[in-house]
Structure formats: C-alpha cells, structure tokens
Amino acid sequence: MHPRLCDDLDRLPGLLDETRARAVRLLTGLHDRPVARRPVRPDPVPLPGTGTGTAGALEAFARRWEPGFAASAGPRYLGFVTGGATPASLAGDWLTGALDQNPTSGLDSGAPDLERETVAWLRELFGLPAEHAGAFVSGATMSNFTGLAVAREWLGERHGVSVSEQGTGVLGDVPVLSGSPHSSIGKALSMLGLGRSALRPVGTLPGREAVDAARLERALEALGGTPAIVVANAGTVNTVDFDDLRAITALRERYPFWLHVDAAFGAFTALSPEHAHLVDGLGEADSVCVDLHKWLNVPYDSAVQFTRRRDLQARVFANSAAYLGPIGGDLDRVDLVHLTPENSRRLRALPAWLTLAAYGREGHAEIVRRCVALAGLLGERVAALPGYRLLAPVRLNVVCFTLAEAPERVGDLVSAIVDSGEAFLTPTVHDGVPALRAAFSNWRTTEADVERVAKLLERLSP
Numbered sequence: 468m469h470p471r472l473c474d475d476l477d478r479l480p481g482l483l484d485e486t487r488a489r490a491v492r493l494l495t496g497l498h499d500r501p502v503a504r505r506p507v508r509p510d511p512v513p514l515p516g517t518g519t520g521t522a523g524a525l526e527a528f529a530r531r532w533e534p535g536f537a538a539s540a541g542p543r544y545l546g547f548v549t550g551g552a553t554p555a556s557l558a559g560d561w562l563t564g565a566l567d568q569n570p571t572s573g574l575d576s577g578a579p580d581l582e583r584e585t586v587a588w589l590r591e592l593f594g595l596p597a598e599h600a601g602a603f604v605s606g607a608t609m610s611n612f613t614g615l616a617v618a619r620e621w622l623g624e625r626h627g628v629s630v631s632e633q634g635t636g637v638l639g640d641v642p643v644l645s646g647s648p649h650s651s652i653g654k655a656l657s658m659l660g661l662g663r664s665a666l667r668p669v670g671t672l673p674g675r676e677a678v679d680a681a682r683l684e685r686a687l688e689a690l691g692g693t694p695a696i697v698v699a700n701a702g703t704v705n706t707v708d709f710d711d712l713r714a715i716t717a718l719r720e721r722y723p724f725w726l727h728v729d730a731a732f733g734a735f736t737a738l739s740p741e742h743a744h745l746v747d748g749l750g751e752a753d754s755v756c757v758d759l760h761k762w763l764n765v766p767y768d769s770a771v772q773f774t775r776r777r778d779l780q781a782r783v784f785a786n787s788a789a790y791l792g793p794i795g796g797d798l799d800r801v802d803l804v805h806l807t808p809e810n811s812r813r814l815r816a817l818p819a820w821l822t823l824a825a826y827g828r829e830g831h832a833e834i835v836r837r838c839v840a841l842a843g844l845l846g847e848r849v850a851a852l853p854g855y856r857l858l859a860p861v862r863l864n865v866v867c868f869t870l871a872e873a874p875e876r877v878g879d880l881v882s883a884i885v886d887s888g889e890a891f892l893t894p895t896v897h898d899g900v901p902a903l904r905a906a907f908s909n910w911r912t913t914e915a916d917v918e919r920v921a922k923l924l925e926r927l928s929p
C-alpha cells in the first residue's frame with residue numbers, strides 16, 4: 468500500500484474527527500461568512516506526485532479553495548431555488564460516503580430497499596397514489612429527463628413501435644405542449660433526440676405563467692388525434708405559478724397525451740393545507756418530477772422521479788448483462804439499475820430517509836409553511852420600499868421584483884448585493900422585464916433574516 472494511504476488508514480478516526488471539526492467551524496460560521504462572493508481562482512498548482520496525505524490535503528483545500536466558497540447552505544442565500552441541509556440529512560450524507568453503497572443491484576445488500584422505503588415515504592408526503600413508482604436521480608433535470616423518456620416510450624406504444632429498440636426515428640415529429648416550461652425541459656428533449664424544437668409553447672393566462680387550459684385544448688384539438696406529451700408546471704421559477712392540473716387531466720378524456728408534471732419544488736405545497744389545492748390532481752399525472760435538494764433540504768444532489776408506467780420505464784433503462792442479473796418479472800422489485808440513466812450511483816436516498824425519519828411530515832411541513840410566510844413578509848417589505856416594484860403577487864416562496872425606475876440596472880444591484888456579503892438573490896427576466904428573485908427554501912431562514920435583507924435592499928435602493 469502507498470505509504471500515505473497506510474498512514475491515513477492508521478489515523479482514520481483522528482482524520483475524521485479533524486474533518487468533523489472543520490465542518491462544524493464552517494457551519495457555525497455560516498452567519499458570519501459572506502453569503503456570496505465574486506469568484507476568484509487561486510493560482511494553479513500541478514498534480515501532486517506523492518501527495519500530502521489527508522491532513523495536508525485538508526489544509527490545502529482550506530487555504531486555496533474554501534475562502535472563495537459561498538455560504539449557500541445559509542439562511543440568506545435566496546438565489547435560484549436552493550435548500551440547505553438539515554442536520555439529519557447532513558448526517559445521512561456523511562454516512563452515505565462512509566458506507567459507499569451502490570444501491571442499483573439487489574444482489575448484495577439491503578440498500579435498494581432503503582431507497583424503496585424512502586420513495587414510498589415521499590409518495591405519501593406528496594399525496595401521490597400507490598400506482599406511482601419512483602427512483603432517485605441527481606436533480607430535477609434528470610427527473611424531467613427520465614419522465615420524458617418514459618413518455619417517449621409511451622408514444623411508441625401508441626404508434627405500435629418500440630422507441631427503446633428502434634430509436635426515435637420511428638416516431639416522426641413529437642408535439643410537446645407546455646405553458647411556461649423550465650429550461651431543463653428543452654435540455655431533456657435535446658438529450659432524448661426529440662429536439663428542443665419539439666416544444667410548442669402554449670399561451671398562458673393573462674398576466675400569469677400558468678397555462679391557459681382553453682388554449683391547450685385548442686392546441687390538442689389541432690393535432691387531430693396525434694398522441695402528444697403535455698408538460699404541466701407546478702411551480703414556475705419566476706413567480707411560482709401553477710397550471711390547473713385538474714383542468715388538464717380532464718382533457719385526457721378527449722385527447723391522447725402523456726401528462727408529465729414538473730413539480731420540482733411545487734410538490735411541497737401538498738404539505739401546506741392552505742396551498743395544497745395548487746397541486747390538486749398531481750396524482751393523476753403519468754410522470755412527476757420532484758427535486759429534493761431544494762425544499763426537502765438534503766445536500767446536493769438529490770431528486771426523485773415518479774411514474775405510473777414502470778413497465779415502460781424498465782424498457783427504456785433496462786441494462787441487462789450476465790454479471791448484473793436479469794430484470795425479472797416483478798416490477799416492484801426490479802433492480803434500480805434498470806430504472807434511471809445511471810448504472811452505478813451513490814445511495815442518495817439515505818440523507819432523505821434520515822431527514823424524514825428525524826423530522827417527519829410535520830417538521831418538513833413547518834419548513835414549507837415558514838418559507839412561504841417569510842416570502843410573503845419580504846414581499847410586503849419590498850412593496851413598501853421606494854425604488855422597487857413587485858412584478859407578481861407572492862404566491863408561495865419566491866418574491867419577483869424589479870427596480871421601479873430603471874429595471875435595466877438590476878445587474879448592478881445583484882453585484883452590489885453580492886459585494887455586501889449579506890445576501891444572494893438571482894437575476895432573471897420576467898415578462899420581458901429584468902428582475903430579481905428571492906427564493907425561500909432554506910430550513911434555517913427566519914424573520915430576522917428577512918428584515919436584514921429588506922434593510923439591505925433599502926440601503927441599496929437607487
């Protein structure tokens with residue numbers, strides 16, 4: 468064994484203690500750490516020959532890289548849709564690395580069953596019916612990709628061909644209809660060989676990002692019975708708008724389409740009695756995307772995909788080989804390797820399992836309700852501040868606003884926010900207007916954080 472490996476093996480408990488101490492320092496210092504930073508690249512160093520051992524490598528990381536990292540796990544990082552990591556999920560993540568299980572095969576361990584139990588808990592959390600089977604993927608993009616891959620196979624079934632066997636060429640043009648799809652839908656369509664131009668935008672309701680169900684019906688009617696894919700959106704990134712899922716599912720009685728719902732963070736509204744109606748009908752979808760590194764507050768990377776057609780899913784992702792074992796007839800017990808793009812992967816379910824076990828439905832519902840209340844509070848503050856203008860009502864956990872007089876200067880404002888070190892918000896464009904988004908999904912955020920962000924905005928107001 469290489470001498471550095473030998474030393475590290477002898478000192479493993481001490482090295483893990485040292486790592487733990489560093490992690491504790493990072494986490495207890497989150498409140499004082501600049502929330503975001505302008506990237507500064509340290510001078511490059513060549514690939515080490517002998518290496519320094521873990522202690523030296525930790526030092527080098529702390530010296531060269533760590534100072535440039537953002538406090539994205541902290542309470543005032545309101546950019547994108549970024550969750551933190553609950554204590555239990557962080558513990559789960561550490562154990563995931565320590566156990567280093569590959570849950571894709573059931574030949575050697577109970578790890579796949581832990582994933583199945585976690586998926587079943589999540590299904591219950593989001594109120595999905597038992598017919599929805601699921602598996603873990605790395606994020607909402609891969610969840611959307613997986614759902615749309617199953618949709619593509621369903622289209623083949625409708626046309627009496629098998630896309631997984633014969634390729635996408637047998638399908639011809641595939642209509643994919645959606646109101647305000649996330650950019651990852653286009654990416655997924657590109658990866659699936661359906662092409663980004665398969666996406667046919669459908670008009671939204673006036674002043675909204677939610678699809679106009681009447682226009683969707685007209686678009687489906689115009690297809691003259693050609694099977695299609697409809698991507699419904701449950702929680703858009705800019706204004707957290709929701710398509711009327713009940714109205715869309717009702718259209719299935721008249722038109723043939725696969726209904727995929729991107730509920731990356733919107734699915735969590737099922738945990739708030741006041742907002743649960745927004746995802747009414749989610750269980751009727753053919754496939755559903757839910758991100759977990761957003762509002763479940765597990766560390767990157769983690770998401771779940773659900774579908775009612777596991778048979779089609781296993782056809783798309785089947786990876787049979789003598790050394791892996793056959794798919795087998797029992798779809799409930801099919802090895803996970805046959806369900807998602809990856810072959811080998813980490814046991815992503817463990818952090819999710821631990822946080823659900825530690826805080827349960829009520830703990831996670833409290834996070835959701837608090838985030839919604841805090842977004843509402845910041846919305847009120849921004850509406851009252853001179854120099855700013857809300858661009859949409861705060862429907863859930865995102866405040867979308869702009870500079871009242873000079874929206875084109877939003878980029879400068881974002882830079883000033885970054886330089887303040889106090890918060891991070893991401894720029895966007897809403898309805899043609901440059902804007903800012905403040906997204907609340909971190910379990911640590913409190914009212915005091917909102918007041919601090921409001922004061923910062925007041926200070927930076929032009």
Ligand SMILES: Cc1ncc(COP(=O)(O)O)c(C=O)c1O
Binds near residue numbers: 607608651
């Ligand atoms: C609605 C929606 N779908 C998909 C995604 C993509 O998520 P990820 O970055 O985890 O792939 C996001 C990310 O913000 C999202 O908000």
